[in-house]
Amino acid sequence: MTTKSTRTASADAASEEVAMVPNAMRRRGSWRIAGDLPASFRYAAQGLGYAFLTQRNFRIHVVTGLVVFGLATWLQLDLIRLAVLVLTVAAVLVLELLNTAVEAVVDLAIGRRYHPLARIAKDCAAAAVLTAAISSLLIALFLLLPPLLLRLGL
Numbered sequence: 001m002t003t004k005s006t007r008t009a010s011a012d013a014a015s016e017e018v019a020m021v022p023n024a025m026r027r028r029g030s031w032r033i034a035g036d037l038p039a040s041f042r043y044a045a046q047g048l049g050y051a052f053l054t055q056r057n058f059r060i061h062v063v064t065g066l067v068v069f070g071l072a073t074w075l076q077l078d079l080i081r082l083a084v085l086v087l088t089v090a091a092v093l094v095l096e097l098l099n100t101a102v103e104a105v106v107d108l109a110i111g112r113r114y115h116p117l118a119r120i121a122k123d124c125a126a127a128a129v130l131t132a133a134i135s136s137l138l139i140a141l142f143l144l145l146p147p148l149l150l151r152l153g154l
Contacts, residue, residue, distance in 0.1 A: 047097065048097075050100075051096065051097055051100055054100075055096065055100055057096060057129070058093070058096045058097070058100070061089070061092050061093055061096055061133070062093065064089075065089035065092075065093070068085055068089060068140050068144070069082075069085065069086075069089075071144055071148070072085055072143075072144065075144065075147040075148060075151060076147075077143065077144075077147065081143045084139065084143060085139070085140065085143060088135070088136040088139045088140070089136065091132050091136070092129065092132045092133050092136050095128050095129045095132045096129050098125065098128070099125040099126055099128065099129050102121055102122065102125040103122055103125065106118045106121050106122055
């Protein structure tokens with residue numbers, strides 16, 4: 001026990017306690033963290049607030065999405081095109097939130113130590129966001145550029 005840090009020892013003890021609880025009981029009690037629907041929404045809002053306050057890229061994606069929606073409104077895009085833009089922006093924001101969650105869980109699991117699998121997990125989560133952001137940019141260009149050029153008379 002002298003080679004383990006206190007943090008690791010307490011994590012091991014918590015894992016042993018969880019392992020002793022039968023699976024059915026763990027699943028049955030898991031919902032109790034958010035006992036009612038308003039609490040669930042409150043926790044989700046706290047997650048959004050945390051991401052907005054602490055994650056620069058999340059803020060960039062939110063602002064970019066607002067600009068895109070403003071442009072789409074100005075261009076009077078039809079509902080189908082607007083819906084595609086909503087889904088595209090939402091996908092990027094969802095992936096950014098998942099990226100933040102993956103980074104937090106990895107940091108919690110390994111602490112300040114380096115592990116190559118932790119790097120892979122974080123890099124792949126970030127790559128998912130990047131892929132969605134690039135796709136979102138292309139979709140926005142395909143949907144916004146033609147009406148914008150028409151509006152500008154080009």
